[in-house]
Amino acid sequence: MRVLTTLLLLLLLRSAEPRRGPRSGGAGGRLRGRGRAGVMRRQTQECKEYMEAGEKYLDCQDRQLTTVMQDWPKDIHHLLLARNKIQVLRDNMFSQFTQLKSLDLQQNDISMVEEQAFSGLSQLTTLLLQHNGLKTASEEVLLPLPRLTYLRLYDNPWNCHCSLDSLVRTLQVPSNRNLGNYAKCDEPLSLRGQKLKTVKVDLLCEDNQVDPKPGRGDGGRPRPPPVKVKPDATSMCHTYMFPKPLLDCSHKDLNHIPSDLPSDIVKMDLSSNIIKHLRPKQFLLSKDLKQLNLSGNSLHHIDPAAFAGLLYLRELDLSNNSLHYFPYGVLEDLYFLRKLSLENNPWICDYNIHYLIYWLKHHPGVFYTGLICSEPQEFRGWRVEDYVKTYNGECPKDRQTEMETGQGNQGGGENEAQEVVGGTGDGQGGRLPRPLKEKKPNRIEIIRLS
Numbered sequence: 477m478r479v480l481t482t483l484l485l486l487l488l489l490r491s492a493e494p495r496r497g498p499r500s501g502g503a504g505g506r507l508r509g510r511g512r513a514g515v516m517r518r519q520t521q522e523c524k525e526y527m528e529a530g531e532k533y534l535d536c537q538d539r540q541l542t543t544v545m546q547d548w549p550k551d552i553h554h555l556l557l558a559r560n561k562i563q564v565l566r567d568n569m570f571s572q573f574t575q576l577k578s579l580d581l582q583q584n585d586i587s588m589v590e591e592q593a594f595s596g597l598s599q600l601t602t603l604l605l606q607h608n609g610l611k612t613a614s615e616e617v618l619l620p621l622p623r624l625t626y627l628r629l630y631d632n633p634w635n636c637h638c639s640l641d642s643l644v645r646t647l648q649v650p651s652n653r654n655l656g657n658y659a660k661c662d663e664p665l666s667l668r669g670q671k672l673k674t675v676k677v678d679l680l681c682e683d684n685q686v687d688p689k690p691g692r693g694d695g696g697r698p699r700p701p702p703v704k705v706k707p708d709a710t711s712m713c714h715t716y717m718f719p720k721p722l723l724d725c726s727h728k729d730l731n732h733i734p735s736d737l738p739s740d741i742v743k744m745d746l747s748s749n750i751i752k753h754l755r756p757k758q759f760l761l762s763k764d765l766k767q768l769n770l771s772g773n774s775l776h777h778i779d780p781a782a783f784a785g786l787l788y789l790r791e792l793d794l795s796n797n798s799l800h801y802f803p804y805g806v807l808e809d810l811y812f813l814r815k816l817s818l819e820n821n822p823w824i825c826d827y828n829i830h831y832l833i834y835w836l837k838h839h840p841g842v843f844y845t846g847l848i849c850s851e852p853q854e855f856r857g858w859r860v861e862d863y864v865k866t867y868n869g870e871c872p873k874d875r876q877t878e879m880e881t882g883q884g885n886q887g888g889g890e891n892e893a894q895e896v897v898g899g900t901g902d903g904q905g906g907r908l909p910r911p912l913k914e915k916k917p918n919r920i921e922i923i924r925l926s
């Protein structure tokens with residue numbers, strides 16, 4: 477806290493200092509300089525500076541910026557400029573940020589990159605330019621970036637003509653595995669939809685590739701719609717790499733989980749869509765996922781293998797859906813789950829709900845919320861655990877006072893061990909008994925056997 481205050485004070489002092497740039501010579505110059513400094517000050521204050529894992533971040537997202545400011549700190553490692561209004565990347569625009577490792581320029585209006593735009597960024601490894609208006613760029617722009625290993629260029633209207641030739645050749649060098657993936661040609665029509673990674677380079681410089689009319693904006697016929705491909709995650713959603721890899725697919729009217737989910741994502745936001753059904757193994761490749769948000773969909777059915785592969789998932793938000801129960805086995809892949817949000821679902825308190833309670837009971841480290849019966853009428857408003865207890869013939873009254881203290885449980889080390897043992901058992905079939913088909917006293921002994 478004290479460090480932060482000091483930092484803020486320093487910042488204030490710095491910006492209060494009279495500006496002594498080379499340009500503040502004459503009176504007129506000074507006046508103009510002061511005006512500009514005012515603007516800069518305001519914009520700097522709007523950016524957020526913070527440290528994470530020993531690296532310095534400057535978060536200037538969503539700030540209507542058209543360029544970078546001279547008085548931003550120079551020793552930052554990560555510069556977040558997504559969702560601004562930058563149109564042109566000028567020569568040496570970032571050269572004062574010599575420590576920069578990542579630069580996020582996605583979702584601006586960038587239509588031009590000057591050849592020396594990235595000069596001085598010798599430490600840069602990650603450059604995000606997706607969702608802009610780039611039609612062309614040459615290989616030269618990448619030359620000042622010897623350490624670049626991750627470059628995103630998709631969702632730009634790439635013009636696959638001769639001027640793009642050198643860039644495409646660079647992207648296609650096999651060792652440049654993570655440069656320019658998913659980017660596609662928008663023009664000419666004959667190449668539309670082809671990936672820059674795989675388009676035949678020889679075609680780019682062929683004369684017959686010049687579009688006669690469409691797309692020239694000359695008031696001719698409207699463009700034909702782009703080739704319909706199955707929408708995939710990278711074209712539908714926004715990917716942020718820092719501070720944590722995040723895939724934001726919220727509010728996209730998705731009715732299914734997009735295909736091709738990137739594998740390196742740590743947080744995935746699929747909230748506020750219209751997904752009804754989670755099918756088997758759709759997250760299988762998202763093995764690093766720690767947080768998954770499916771809140772505000774129309775989820776009605778979750779397939780037992782839906783969460784397969786989510787070994788490290790810690791937080792799952794299923795609130796505000798249409799779930800009645802979890803089918804048997806659906807939670808078995810989630811060894812490290814810590815938080816489960818279940819509110820605003822019409823949970824039905826009948827036999828099918830027992831699996832969920834059974835699983836939660838054996839995973840006391842999972843903090844869960846929102847498990848309230850909505851049907852049948854006689855149990856409406858009851859906590860689901862209470863319903864299960866009456867079913868088991870335990871006296872619900874005994875428990876009710878204790879329950880007021882809230883749901884969820886704190887996990888202890890012992891419980892975690894138990895969880896892992898439970899989790900590493902053999903396949904789904906033998907590991908757990910079908911919940912509560914027989915009366916409860918046997919249950920615990922059965923799990924101990926595995």
Ligand SMILES: *[C@@H]1O[C@H](CO)[C@@H](O)[C@H](O)[C@H]1NC(C)=O
Nearest residue numbers: 726747748769771772791793
């Ligand atoms: C999931 O998304 C909803 C809607 O955007 C939000 O309210 C909620 O806080 C999110 N959950 C988590 C765990 O971040």
Ligand SMILES: *[C@@H]1O[C@H](CO)[C@@H](O)[C@H](O)[C@H]1NC(C)=O
Nearest residue numbers: 748749771772773796797820
């Ligand atoms: C639940 O989702 C619906 C539709 O997505 C939304 O309109 C509503 O505000 C959400 N409610 C809550 C409590 O999040």
